[in-house]
Amino acid sequence: MKPEVQRGQVLDGLLSKGIRLTFRRRAVVAVIQEARSHLDAGSLLDKARVQEPNIDRATVYRTIELLKRLRLIDKLNLMHLEGEKHYYEVKTESNHIHLACFRCGAIREFTSPLFDRLKEEIAREVRFEVRIVRLEFGGFCRACASNHQGREEDRNTATLKH
Amino acid sequence: MKPEVQRGQVLDGLLSKGIRLTFRRRAVVAVIQEARSHLDAGSLLDKARVQEPNIDRATVYRTIELLKRLRLIDKLNLMHLEGEKHYYEVKTESNHIHLACFRCGAIREFTSPLFDRLKEEIAREVRFEVRIVRLEFGGFCRACASNHQGREEDRNTATLKH
DNA sequence: CTCTACCTGCGACTCAGTCGCAACTCCACG
DNA sequence: CGTGGAGTTGCGACTGAGTCGCAGGTAGAG
Numbered sequence: 001m002k003p004e005v006q007r008g009q010v011l012d013g014l015l016s017k018g019i020r021l022t023f024r025r026r027a028v029v030a031v032i033q034e035a036r037s038h039l040d041a042g043s044l045l046d047k048a049r050v051q052e053p054n055i056d057r058a059t060v061y062r063t064i065e066l067l068k069r070l071r072l073i074d075k076l077n078l079m080h081l082e083g084e085k086h087y088y089e090v091k092t093e094s095n096h097i098h099l100a101c102f103r104c105g106a107i108r109e110f111t112s113p114l115f116d117r118l119k120e121e122i123a124r125e126v127r128f129e130v131r132i133v134r135l136e137f138g139g140f141c142r143a144c145a146s147n148h149q150g151r152e153e154d155r156n157t158a159t160l161k162h
Numbered sequence: 163m164k165p166e167v168q169r170g171q172v173l174d175g176l177l178s179k180g181i182r183l184t185f186r187r188r189a190v191v192a193v194i195q196e197a198r199s200h201l202d203a204g205s206l207l208d209k210a211r212v213q214e215p216n217i218d219r220a221t222v223y224r225t226i227e228l229l230k231r232l233r234l235i236d237k238l239n240l241m242h243l244e245g246e247k248h249y250y251e252v253k254t255e256s257n258h259i260h261l262a263c264f265r266c267g268a269i270r271e272f273t274s275p276l277f278d279r280l281k282e283e284i285a286r287e288v289r290f291e292v293r294i295v296r297l298e299f300g301g302f303c304r305a306c307a308s309n310h311q312g313r314e315e316d317r318n319t320a321t322l323k324h
Numbered sequence: 325c326t327c328t329a330c331c332t333g334c335g336a337c338t339c340a341g342t343c344g345c346a347a348c349t350c351c352a353c354g
Numbered sequence: 355c356g357t358g359g360a361g362t363t364g365c366g367a368c369t370g371a372g373t374c375g376c377a378g379g380t381a382g383a384g
Contacts, residue, residue, distance in 0.1 A: 020349090020350060020351080020360095020361065020362070021350080022349075022350065022361095022362065022363085023349095023350095024362080024363070025362090040340090041340075041341080042339095042340085054363095054364075055363090055364090056363070056364045056365070057340095057341085057364095058341090058342075058343085058363075058364070058365080059362080059363060059364075061340090061341060061342075062342095062362085062363085077239055077296070079294065079296070083339075083340080083372095084246065084339080084340065084371075084372075085339095085340075086340085086341095097280075097284070099284065099288065099290050099292075101290075102293070108288065108290070110284055110287075110288060112280060112283055112284075114276060114279055114280045114283060115280060117276055118259075118274060118276045118277060118280065119299075121274055121276060122259070122261065122272055122274075122299065125272075126261065126270065126272060126304070127303075127304040127307070128261045128263075128270070128299065128301055128302070128303055128304065128307075129301045129302040129303075129307040130261075130299045130300075130301045131264070131299075131300055131301035131302065132241065132299070132300035132301065133298075133299055133300075134239070134241070134296070134297070134298045134299070134300070135296075135297050135298075136295075136296045136297075137281075137284065137290065137292045137293075137294070137295055137296070138292075138293055138294035138295075138296070139290055139291045139292045139293035139294065140290070140291040140293065141288075141289075141290055141291075142288070142289040142290065145289070145290075145291045182329090182330065182331070182380090182381060182382080183381080183382095184330095184331065184332085184380075184381070185380095186331080186332070187331090202371095203371075203372080204370095204371085216332095216333075217332085217333090218332065218333045218334070219333095219371095219372085220332075220333070220334080220372090220373075220374085221331080221332055221333075223371090223372060223373075224331085224332085224373095245370075245371080246340075246341075246370080246371065247370095247371075248371085248372095
């Protein structure tokens with residue numbers, strides 16, 4: 001899911017900014033860094049507890065906050081596919097769009113030069129200094145769309161949460 | 163803020179689908195329809211109470227749910243500028259990008275043909291059936307960016323919540 | 325006008341995220 | 355290495371958005 005992420009990228013970011021490296025932080029960073037899917041704060045806590053059994057919810061939230069502020073991770077909504085959770089991923093150089101399937105819950109990432117052009121256009125025409133980009137599409141992935149052709153009512157219901 | 167919205171557009175949507183038109187629903191719809199800015203559920207409740215003093219929080223949420231399901235309104239995050247609220251706006255034909263300024267809180271809307279091309283590209287290349295689009299940029303508007311040139315530390319802090 | 329399916333208020337609940345405080349720990353400096 | 359203190363943490367109580375079941379109320383078809 002994050003093929004271009006180098007091992008230790010986030011850790012290096014912390015070190016280079018002179019941030020205190022505690023065991024709790026190392027655990028949270030390791031989990032985000034090595035995650036194969038997008039994790040919310042709750043599952044981040046669970047996974048961090050494997051390394052650091054006594055780590056608290058508050059610490060996880062505070063670490064997320066820290067990493068966000070240092071622009072090492074990005075916060076995602078992923079169309080709030082379940083509940084009102086937020087998800088996190090390591091920040092990469094190139095922005096990408098998240099495609100969330102309402103039926104099967106799969107998250108697919110998509111990059112396009114068009115997107116960078118769009119960003120430039122905004123910076124030029126509106127003179128807006130873009131810092132954080134959140135680009136999410138909700139709908140039906142290829143498999144789910146073809147399995148349910150014509151069931152329009154079903155699709156209305158599926159979009160209920162968003 | 164919503165120049166292209168026709169008076170009664172949402173109401174017509176409800177009527178055409180045979181939805182029961184209660185006074186409470188009329189009140190909520192009127193508020194969303196005539197709002198000059200993006201409203202969250204709380205301020206929607208407050209404003210609806212002017213017309214319908216006894217309307218309850220739950221009814222507002224249930225009506226929002228209904229309008230979302232019928233694709234008459236869109237849910238926005240607006241970079242969660244304050245708290246974890248969600249905002250709502252009448253759905254328009256053309257998708258637009260929301261630019262949220264972290265410093266002054268202004269929300270600016272932006273449309274571009276590039277965005278529609280991007281949407282087409284996704285539909286074509288990934289075969290994803292796009293239903294809901296959420297496109298939000300956080301950063302600094304023209305005025306705020308020029309007032310605070312070079313204060314990088316300040317800007318880090320400003321992005322803390324997102 | 326009446327009947328019923330649908331809508332609503334109420335109050336209790338859930339669940340993500342926050343905060344203040346006292347105890348703890350990283351690590352710069354000696 | 356030891357140690358002092360700023361920065362970090364666990365804990366528990368809190369906030370605030372949003373949800374739900376239920377009993378009573380109401381729109382609107384007939």
